[in-house]
């Protein structure tokens with residue numbers, strides 16, 4: 001006889017509701033999908049062709065391929081602080097900021113929102129830099 005509640009997924013049932021709250025609060029984080037740093041590294045340099053003669057775009061377009069170096073905004077020309085937490089400890093410390101910029105930057109670069117798995121891979125990669 002099975003007495004478990006049918007509406008609660010197995011993972012949440014065993015981890016408890018407290019964990020479900022944390023997962024929602026940290027929806028951006030690698031806690032949801034274990035990110036793959038190697039996949040994130042590949043995605044970081046992948047070039048996305050743009051219509052209308054616009055040069056192809058990638059994360060490198062503004063952040064450079066070396067995350068320890070400062071970047072430069074492709075549109076405004078403004079300097080961007082290094083992405084690597086090893087040289088810029090403020091990186092990836094504010095979930096709202098991370099979510100906001102991943103949203104913007106995915107749309108600008110890929111022309112669409114990133115999937116949760118793609119975001120997790122990017123973050124896993126950045127974390128290792």
Ligand code: HEC
Nearest residue numbers: 058059061062074080081091092093098101105106109122
């Ligand atoms: C058009 C220029 C541009 C491109 C292309 C771009 N970014 Fe950014 N990104 C920015 C700017 C500007 C900020 C906010 C300023 C800052 O944090 O220095 C930012 C911030 C971020 C942050 C927030 C980091 C933190 O915690 O401070 C993440 C994560 C990020 N970008 C990831 C990406 C990824 C992944 C890509 C490729 C899909 C990408 N960016 C492509 C301009 C860009």
